[in-house]
Amino acid sequence: MRQIAVIGAGVIGVTSALEVQTKLGKSVTVTIFSDRFSPNTTGDVSAGLWTPYILQDTPMDNIIKWSKETYDYALKLWQDGEAEKAGIxxxxxxxxxxxxEEQIPEWVSLTLGHCILDANQIAAINRKYRANYCKGVTFTAFILEPQRLLPFLMEQFKKAGGKIIQRKINSFDELSSYDVIVNCTGLEAKQLTDDKLLQPVRGQIMRVEAPGQFHCIMEPETYIIPNMDCVILGGTHQENSWDLNVSKSDADGIAQRCRQFSPSLESSKLIKHMVGLRPGRSSVILRTEIRTLRDGKRIPIVHNYGHGGSGVTLSIGCATSARKLVEDALIGNFQNKISKL
Ligand SMILES: Cc1cc2nc3c(=O)[nH]c(=O)nc-3n(C[C@H](O)[C@H](O)[C@H](O)COP(=O)(O)OP(=O)(O)OC[C@H]3O[C@@H](n4cnc5c(N)ncnc54)[C@H](O)[C@@H]3O)c2cc1C
Incomplete structure (x- = not known):
């Protein structure tokens, strides 16, 4: 039996662990090591909207491939009647x-349906909101709420024979007895790997009770995204800020901008403010590094982190790619290896 260690129990770690445990079946045991679990991961702050966002120079082919796999996964659960349980x-x-100069993103064509707004529609929206938009699109988006999705996936992982250990890993040397390590530590990969390209992109949101709010809207500074039990009002994207405290001025700005789009939000009841740090990186890293540990063992480490504002959106597709790298590593095929980050 080969032993795989996955570090991290955010949306990237849990989807990767589940994919490896279920697809490689009885030949492996996967153990998740993590110091935090849902509802205390970065994804738990997010609305879980399927939309590629803050991915910097990640190649568009990869964005399309990974986000399409997640979309198809959500569609299947939705068609199979599992959506509510999974938070979809x-x-x-x-x-x-x-x-x-901004273009309608190419990934809208992956969705079940989309419609680019014409000049009359944009003009009407600009009149209604006293705004100055120049383009717009409507599309069918899935929402995969991490606060429901993560427990759903974790349950499947345990049923498939996966193990879970709550522990902080301070160095890869601690996992020398494993055959492959999968590193899904999000922004904290900065400490574990000394990756200088990782930077926080702070996001603050409000969760409110607004059962009459059905429509999702997103523009450069603002979004309104209904979840099953609440509505998420956002948001901020503050680069290089490590501040996890709730900012009153951010909250006031969010509330005021969201009310412009939906005045009835004025009477919505605040559930809570939340802040999270997105793992911003010049590009998502999904590659195998062969590292020599302190005891001299050479171990393959599959890095899967740096998903910016799209960890939920890319999770299932990235998990499939990570599993393929684990398979390669187990048979000693290190095609995508790097010796250093
Ligand atoms: C306000 C906000 C809104 C967002 N909205 C969306 C959205 O609508 N759609 C979307 O797709 N994305 C969204 N995102 C982005 C998304 O939440 C992230 O990209 C995603 O959660 C990153 O997941 P992750 O698993 O890589 O990291 P994390 O969720 O941060 O998980 C990292 C895990 O690793 C563990 N860990 C780290 N270091 C160690 C260590 N040394 N030892 C042991 N365990 C360790 C942690 O405990 C944690 O379990 C949003 C983010 C924010 C902040």
């Missing part, structure tokens, strides 16, 4: 752009 809902999103 299908909603119409309107995305508005205010810079003429």
């Amino acid at each position: 809902s299908l909603q119409v999103m309107t995305e508005l752009l205010d810079k003429p």
Whole structure:
């Protein structure tokens, strides 16, 4: 039996661990090592909207491949009647752009349906919101709520024979007895790997009770995303800020901008403010490093982190790619290896 260690129990770690444990079956045992679990991961802050966002120079081919696999996964659960248990809902999103040079993103064509707004529709929206948008699109988006999805996936992982250990890993040397390590530590990979390209992108949101709010809307500064038990009002994207405290001025700005789109939110009841740090990186890293540990053992480490504002959106696709790298590592095929990050 080969032993695989997955570090991290955020949306990236749990999807990777489940994929390896279920697809490689009885030949492996996967153990998740993590110091935090849901509801205390970065994904638990997020609305879980399927939308590629803050991915910097990640190649578009990869974004398309990984996000499509996640979309198809959500669609299948939705069709199989598992959506509610997994925290998945299908909603119409309107995305508005205010810079003429920005293009309607190519990934909208992956969705079940999309419609680019014409000049009359944009003009009407601009009149209604006293705004200055130049483009927009509506598309069918899935929402995969991590606070429900993570326990759902964890249950499947345990049923498949996966093990879970709550522990902080301070160095890969601690996992020398394993055959392969999968590193899904999000922003904290900065400490574990000394990756200088990782930077926090702070996000603050509000969770409110607004049962009458059905429509999703997103524009450069603002979003309104209904979840099953609440509505997420956002948000901020503050680069290089490590501040996990709730900022009153951010909260006031979010509330005021969201009310412009949906005045009825004025009477919504605040559930809580939340802040999270997105793992921003010049590009998602999904590669195998062969590292020599202190005891002299050479171990393959599959790095899967740096998903910016899209960890939920890319999770299932990245888990499939990570599992393929683990398979390669187990048979000693290190095609994608790197000796250093
Ligand atoms: C406000 C906000 C809104 C967002 N909205 C969306 C959205 O709508 N859609 C979307 O797709 N994405 C969204 N995101 C981004 C998304 O949440 C992240 O990309 C995603 O959660 C990253 O997942 P992760 O598993 O890599 O990291 P994390 O969730 O941070 O998980 C890292 C895990 O590793 C563990 N860990 C780290 N270091 C160690 C160690 N040394 N030893 C042991 N365990 C360790 C931690 O305990 C944790 O369990 C949003 C983020 C924020 C902040």
